[in-house]
Amino acid sequence: RNDSTTNANNLSDNNTTGSAAGKMGNAADFEVDNTQYLRITDGSQTGLDITGKITIEAWVKKESLGNTESFMAKFGSSPNQGYNLRWSSSDRFTMVLSNDGTTTTSLNQSSSGLS
Numbered sequence: 001r002n003d004s005t006t007n008a009n010n011l012s013d014n015n016t017t018g019s020a021a022g023k024m025g026n027a028a029d030f031e032v033d034n035t036q037y038l039r040i041t042d043g044s045q046t047g048l049d050i051t052g053k054i055t056i057e058a059w060v061k062k063e064s065l066g067n068t069e070s071f072m073a074k075f076g077s078s079p080n081q082g083y084n085l086r087w088s089s090s091d092r093f094t095m096v097l098s099n100d101g102t103t104t105t106s107l108n109q110s111s112s113g114l115s
Contacts, residue, residue, distance in 0.1 A: 007046040011038035
């Protein structure tokens, strides 16, 4: 939750997001029923405005399936749409992108790979 760089892009907590052992140190433990998330406002961030190519990735361990959840996003209502990496209710990853803040393109995982 605390940025280890000199940018100090620390995340604020909504509805007391828990912690659990992660792949590298601690991870956030979100409960869907509690509308938990971590965020940083656009006005308080430093160096997070995308001006070129980036890679977005997440390590995710779902506790349940069948619901839509965003994992990483800079996405609001039009004209403030940017990107949204989410798990869809059809149990697939979806990446929603906009390069103008209004028009979006969705990239959908072709198979969930779950059995």
